[in-house]
Amino acid sequence: EAGVVQSPRYKIIEKKQPVAFWCNPISGHNTLYWYLQNLGQGPELLIRYENEEAVDDSQLPKDRFSAERLKGVDSTLKIQPAELGDSAVYLCASSLGPRDRTEAFFGQGTRLTVV
Amino acid sequence: DAKTTQPNSMESNEEEPVHLPCNHSTISGTDYIHWYRQLPSQGPEYVIHGLTSNVNNRMASLAIAEDRKSSTLILHRATLRDAAVYYCILRGSGGSNYKLTFGKGTLLTVNP
Numbered sequence: 001e002a003g004v005v006q007s008p009r010y011k012i013i014e015k016k017q018p019v020a021f022w023c024n025p026i027s028g029h030n031t032l033y034w035y036l037q038n039l040g041q042g043p044e045l046l047i048r049y050e051n052e053e054a055v056d057d058s059q060l061p062k063d064r065f066s067a068e069r070l071k072g073v074d075s076t077l078k079i080q081p082a083e084l085g086d087s088a089v090y091l092c093a094s095s096l097g098p099r100d101r102t103e104a105f106f107g108q109g110t111r112l113t114v115v
Numbered sequence: 116d117a118k119t120t121q122p123n124s125m126e127s128n129e130e131e132p133v134h135l136p137c138n139h140s141t142i143s144g145t146d147y148i149h150w151y152r153q154l155p156s157q158g159p160e161y162v163i164h165g166l167t168s169n170v171n172n173r174m175a176s177l178a179i180a181e182d183r184k185s186s187t188l189i190l191h192r193a194t195l196r197d198a199a200v201y202y203c204i205l206r207g208s209g210g211s212n213y214k215l216t217f218g219k220g221t222l223l224t225v226n227p
Contacts, residue, residue, distance in 0.1 A: 004158075033214070033215070035217075040219075041219060042200075042202060042217030042218050042219050042220055043159065043217045044217070045214050045215070045216065048214055056214060091158050091159075093158070093159075093215075103149075103161035103164070104159075104161065104215055105160075105161070106157075106158030106159050106160065107158050108156075108157060108158050109157075109158050
């Protein structure tokens, strides 16, 4: 079974440019998460989806970040415009559902470098 | 979110057992204790979770204190591939408590 697939693996852009990340969760997983991970820190939740609905986006900087999950499957995370401080690893994860006993599966992440 | 406290780093020798501690004194009765680990340049991966009783799986064992205010992840025979950051996370029930809130974790170094 394929795991969570993210693309691209690496992205280098100039500041003020837009960038998008794509995530394909494990088939049948209703819950999808986007996390941001700075160097030396643990992942921080940006947004959580239950099917198509964003149920927790309180940590998403909505002035420049946006996300969507069309048809409750794939998801994209966009930054426009990117800033130097956005350089980080962006992780996508999915799980069968939100219940506390359900493990989450993570992708390898997209490493963004803003120059 | 309920907080956890872990040592910043630990060191072990290959083929020896490793006990990774976690304190969670503010745990609520419905919080599950989850452990994830993150190998270099990889996303986190699930290790084990439990509620009250000790748990064993092919990767590790989880020992939970009787008052549930602390827990210990046990790797029975550390290998070089176990070198990673280990995160102890409390996952509750209901609404935003379903999310996984990561701390800084414990960086485990395994010496050959």
